[in-house]
Amino acid sequence: MTAETRTDTTAPPTGLPAALEGLAGCTTTQGIPTLFAPRAGNEITAGLFFRVGTADETLATSGITHLVEHLALHRSGVSDTHHNGATAGTYTLFHVTGTEAEVVAHLNSVCASLRDLPLERLETEKEILRTEAAGRGRGVNHQLPLWRYGAEGYGLAAYSELGVWRLTPDEVRWWAQTRFTRDNAVLWITSDHVPEGLELTLPAGRRIPAPAAGSALPTTPAYIGGEDGQVVLDAVVRRSTAASLFTDVLGRALFQELRQEGGYSYVADADYSPRDADRATVTAFADALPQKQDAVTGAFVDVLARLRAGRIEPAELESAKSKALKSLEGPDVAAAALPSWALNLLMGHEIMSPDQHRERIAAVTVEDVRDVAREAWSTALVQVPGRDLAWAGCAAAPQYSPAAVEGTRHASLEDGRVTLVIGAEGVSLLLPGGPVTVRYDRCAAMTARPDGARVLTGLDGFRVEVEPTLFKGVTPERLAVIDAAVPQGSVVPLPPRDEVPRPQARSRARASGSRTVVSGSPAVPVAQPSTPGRSVLRWLIWSVTAFFTLIAVVLTLDELTAPVPDTDVLLGVWILELPLALASWSQWRTRPRA
């Protein structure tokens, strides 16, 4: 899913959105739409948004936006100004607080870097990103995007930044030149004027709409099995004031039911995050003691059912409304609202003045909230610990691909029930429950190790690991078939590993893999890995055995035809033959077969 396939141009609005008249100023700064409104205090804050984020990347280029953000900030790294950069799903934000001069200097530096990225820093920044990724904690809902969207678009939030291993300076420069453009940006400043001295010249480009959402979920509501101790739900709803209020009501209802009344959970809450111009993601979460987690799942289902049924106390909605109204109060309401206005302007979502927002909040009824609850449930994906959720009417998210590809079959050396297929169209892992397939033409990325290991991830999120040491007969010739078929741009070369995996007994439980594929325990004789050294050794053993057998037979015939056979010689020669014969037999049994 590359963004260049969706380059419908939306003319960046230059006029002041009508709703903001009298609240905020609007102009352009070197062609970048700019919103500004004053805030009390000596310092000002500015934010420069670009409509590009992780959802615009592909799995093979993932991390490219983050790399640009890091490179753009490199020159400001040592300054004392309070600044930061953030790469989100659909936007990138450069954010700075300080005196007017500091803010100007910082923004100028960021734009100078964007115009001319310090690409000599690329390898260092890649290393930094890899280190950052290793230390980053993952959110409770890190699994769900993968299951909902697959390995593309909004699903990439579930993945590590794989592209960091392969991105070239040219690719990164091209990304900056096409995405970090003046037409794909909005600037906001908490000031009553635009400071002098801003030099934010960026290349011309186009406003790129947020990517369309794919779906890896054929049916919703759906569920996946997850870790013990937590229940997580996400749902996609139309953006609205009612949807935002629903989320608040849901969070409170979960807290009331799970924590205050049931005592099953410590944390129970819900979050509303706009996804693109039209849709928002509602995420609800509750933790649980392991012995209480079934009750947490049950109560979760019942709370949602109650809201769907519209049994919402007026007080519940009123609490949510007063919280929302409170956020619209205060002396610097306009300045506080600038980031969300700027983002809405960038995304093409409606901009509301605080007064309009208050009217919308007041107009929301219990029935509106109920309708959002129904919409949310109809799109829900729930991660439950341990058990299924079919009892509550949720379908299992697909655990297997619809079909396997044809090709050469390679038995697992760890589990007799598992077979790898390498074909002309793709690769499949045949598991006891069904196949997991990645077609080359639907391959989001393939990592490649110097030792021959290949991991293919399909756009639907399914993953097949081709480990030459763990399957029979995965020869360099078979790997070459894969390498030739996967588009070069999807190949991510990885450095050598400390240890190449060797076949070993694994618990059968792991064989029930889903979108991450592992295989199970051996039910067949464990074969040796097929390496050139092994092959030579095998032939050597067979040759020596054959030669010694010949001598033994000749000697035996000789002795048996002698008038007085020497039984000691016969016994000795056959005792020597025995271990050789056994070694040969063992090599024969475990020889690789294509």
Place this chain on the structure above:
Amino acid sequence: MSSTYRTTGTVKGPPRLDPYDLHPEMAELRTLVTARDWPGVQAFFDARSQTDQTYAASLVSEMPGAETFLADAAARHPAAPLPRTLLAYRQVVIGWGIRSAARAQHVSRDQFRQFHDWLRRAEQQLIDVCAEQPGFPLAWYVRLITARGLELGQSEARRRYDRLAAVAPHHFAGQSQLLQQLCPKWGGSWELAHGFARECAAAAPNGSNCAVLVADAHIEHWLDLPSPEDQAYMRGVPVRDDLRFAAEVSVWHPDHRPDTRWTAAHNTFAMAFSVGGHLRDAARHFAVLGDRADPSSWKYLGDDARAVFAKHRKAALAAR
């Protein structure tokens, strides 16, 4: 509650098992369901106590073919909790009939699949009923059965019971369902099962049926023990004393008022005392029961509940 236990039945007559014979007022319900008279069924339930409603619902759930009538009633009265709950209950019974009462290892994969399909269908309607009308105890009661059949876990069953108890304290039928869940066969333990039974007995008002749970827990425990330990268990003084205490605070208490469950309660005690060889204790219950047998108590001692009841009644009464 027209039946009072001192006026009908004899200790010599052949045992009677038919619920409509033992509780003649329930015959009207059968007539109404057969006639597909929904307003009549609704009125029948409205006029009864909670215990009798639960019993009436269990009778409807056992009526073959009632599901089409109930589905129709549910469609006609989408906001009413009773038709959907009775339909769900009927679906649970259909599903359990396919599963059979056998231990899990003797149930085929296909039986389990169908069983779970029926229970899920029931459960999804009950989720809606409980969401709309959390104060309707019968739906929570049936959800205790679906929770067990669908193996939703101990804590979820307990949550459902807590929700039931919040709107209907001392709900004996619901307590019986949770007791099943708390037995080792459904993932609980004897400590949990006996503890829960004692807790319910202690919390219940005098004369309520809840203390019968103490006997139920001992019977479950006895069923689970190998022979001859099972005999020794029921003969033991601690169990006998538990049973006596439970009978004193429930069916022998002056505040006890017979409802549709009184015959079942006496049958349980009669059976438990008989198995433990406490025949004089059993005889008191048989004397009150007369010819009123409850097959659910006697099924463990033989296929012919009538014969088993008659045999133990004879032995107990002879020991007086």
